[in-house]
Every structure is written in structure tokens, then in C-alpha cells.
Amino acid sequence: MTLVMVKRTERELGTRDRMVAGAADLVRMHGVHAAGIRQVVAHADAPRGSVQHHFPGGKDQLIAEAVAWAGRHTEEALRKADPGELIPRVCGYWRKSLQDTDFLAGCTVFAAAVDGSDPVRAAIVTAVAGWREALVAKLSGVPEPNRLATVILTAVEGAILLARAQRSVAPLDDVEAELSFLLAARTTRPA
Amino acid sequence: MTLVMVKRTERELGTRDRMVAGAADLVRMHGVHAAGIRQVVAHADAPRGSVQHHFPGGKDQLIAEAVAWAGRHTEEALRKADPGELIPRVCGYWRKSLQDTDFLAGCTVFAAAVDGSDPVRAAIVTAVAGWREALVAKLSGVPEPNRLATVILTAVEGAILLARAQRSVAPLDDVEAELSFLLAARTTRPA
Numbered sequence A, B: 001m002t003l004v005m006v007k008r009t010e011r012e013l014g015t016r017d018r019m020v021a022g023a024a025d026l027v028r029m030h031g032v033h034a035a036g037i038r039q040v041v042a043h044a045d046a047p048r049g050s051v052q053h054h055f056p057g058g059k060d061q062l063i064a065e066a067v068a069w070a071g072r073h074t075e076e077a078l079r080k081a082d083p084g085e086l087i088p089r090v091c092g093y094w095r096k097s098l099q100d101t102d103f104l105a106g107c108t109v110f111a112a113a114v115d116g117s118d119p120v121r122a123a124i125v126t127a128v129a130g131w132r133e134a135l136v137a138k139l140s141g142v143p144e145p146n147r148l149a150t151v152i153l154t155a156v157e158g159a160i161l162l163a164r165a166q167r168s169v170a171p172l173d174d175v176e177a178e179l180s181f182l183l184a185a186r187t188t189r190p191a
Helices: A002-009 A013-029 A037-043 A050-054 A060-080 A083-101 A119-138 A143-164 A170-188 B003-011 B014-029 B037-042 B050-054 B058-080 B083-100 B120-135 B145-166 B170-188
Strands: none
Touching: A002 A050, A013 A037, A013 A050, A013 A060, A050 A143, A060 A083, A060 A119, A083 A143, A083 A170, A119 A143, A119 B145, A143 A170, A143 B120, A143 B145, A143 B170, A170 B003, A170 B014, A170 B145, B014 B037, B014 B050, B014 B058, B037 B050, B037 B058, B050 B058, B058 B083, B058 B120, B083 B145, B083 B170, B120 B145, B145 B170
16 A cells, blocks of 8 residues: 555545544554644545544544554455465565555554554554454464464564664565464474 | 663763663653653753753754664663573563563664654664674574574564553563574574
């Protein structure tokens, strides 16, 4: 999902959806703190009063919904992946996302973990539980699939942050190679 | 390092060092955006004018130095680890740090990756290069030690963020188990 693509898609969305997508975009580029009501309104080209109308819980609700929205987006991509190509597909998805945004945007869900409020934290936990479930569904026959799913998603998320700092997909290449080795080793040898 | 410990240690530091440590503390709790000059001055109990005196490069310089300071702190801990206990020591270090701060504070270096400026990004890259070197020094005999070091540090960093969201060290437990398995498998089988 490039920034340009987000902009294009936004035209087809209603004001509320545009604000959620816009907030997700701001969080993955600059963190929760930067995604203020004013910035989201400007980014989504929405009328000022629409925030209180659509999000009576204020910024917390808006950011929590943005995290949930981004989480579902990633979960759908995970569910579509071929089990035999799980690691390359996950890493490839993020490599493309980073390159498409010139390394300016990472993952909304984990970016929000740095300074999210309690409702935002709850949305993060729910999103990650969905990813873990999607990953576990692809890991049949592997012992401790939950544990392996956790290391896959944490390593990929750490690599996304490092890739942004380095302006390079090299961390994702490294993580892809090591996670592929780990998955193969886990498949042939019990925990 | 608990927040209480930081406060206590600060008394023995000069104003400049107190501001660097204070900025690191604010970033690992709330991100770069929240670590404004005013907040750092208040947190470090420093005179307002001291910021321009000590950090002519302004907030960017202050945050970059905070990242470098936190990076060195973690690198020292890595260098002290027994190679045979590398993974448990790294995970144990962060488990303790998270529990000591009631899951309010994560890693300054990776928290800064969400919304850091170019000087901050450069400090992150330098800090991580130091960690990677410290890890590689413990991974003798392992093929592709740089690659393994990258997956260790990215998985641990992702787990720190997830642990904060979940208010639980469970992600670090999972990552410790899988990384220990991976290291053992890498030691006995070539890449």
C-alpha cells in the first residue's frame, strides 16, 4: 500500500473511513503523538466537526480504530499466504510496503505500541492475536505453533523498524533467511 | 534500570548528562514526539537556557545523543553476556527492564525509529551496528553470524513492543525459546 494508493483509494471512502485510514497512515509514518485530531482532519480532508460526530471517544477511539483497520489489512494478507511460502510472503509484503513509501512508513500496529493509550493497547493486542491465529493456521505440524508465530511477527516488526532507520530492506532479508531456516528446522525436529 | 533508579542516578550526573538520560527515558516511555525540549528540561530539572548551551543542534541533537547513550547501555550489557547464555541473558535483561517499569518503558533506540529525524536515524543505525558487533562476537562458529544477530535483535525488539502492549513478558518468553532453538540448530547445522 503506497501513500499514493492510499490517497487514491480515499476518494472512494466515506468521511469516517477516510479519517480511520488517514489516522493509520499518520501513525505508521510518525507515531501516535503526531496523529492529532487536527492532522487527521487535514489529512482526510474532512470537516472539523466530523471527528466528534464519528468518534465520540475522541482521539483514543480514532487511533484504536486505525490500529484495528491496519491490523485487519495485514491479517488478510497473512491469511492469503501459501503455507509453503509463508515467510517469503510476509517479508515480501513488508519489503514492498517499505520501498513503496520510500521507507517513510512502517506498521501502524507496532508504531502505536510506542505511545498508545489503553484503548490503543487493547486494539494492538486484538490485532496481533488475529495475526498469530492466521500464522498458526499456516503452521500445521509444527510444534508450539503459537511460539513460532510470535517470533515470526516480532522479528518481522523489529526488522520493519530497523529497515526504516537504515533506509534499506536488508534487515528483512536477514530475518527472512533466519526465519525460513527456523521454520524448516522446527518442521523436521520437535521442540 | 527502573525509573526510580534513573531518578536516583540523575542526582550524581551533571546537567548535560541528566538531560540526555532524561530524554532517553521520555523516548522509551512515550516516543520522540513526546520528548520535547520543555519536557526534557522539566524531567531533568534543568535550567531552560541550558538546552541551547549544551545542545546547539536543538532537539535533534539531544534525541540523537539520548539514542546513542541508551544504545551504549544495551551494548555494554550484551558484551558482558556469557556466550553460552546469550539468548536467556538478552531476554532476561529486557524482561527485568519491562517489569521494573511496570511495562511503561521499552527500548529508547527502537522507540525512536517510529518518528526520528535524520540525525536520530543515524544514531539508531550506529547503536544497532554496535549491538550486532557485540552479538556476533558471542556467535563464534555459527554460520552467517551477522544474519543471526539481526534476527536476535529484531525479534527481541518486536517482543519488547508487544510485551508493552500486552503488559506481559510472554512475548519475550516465546522469543527466548525460539531463538534458543534457532541458535542451537545453527550451531549444529550449517546455513
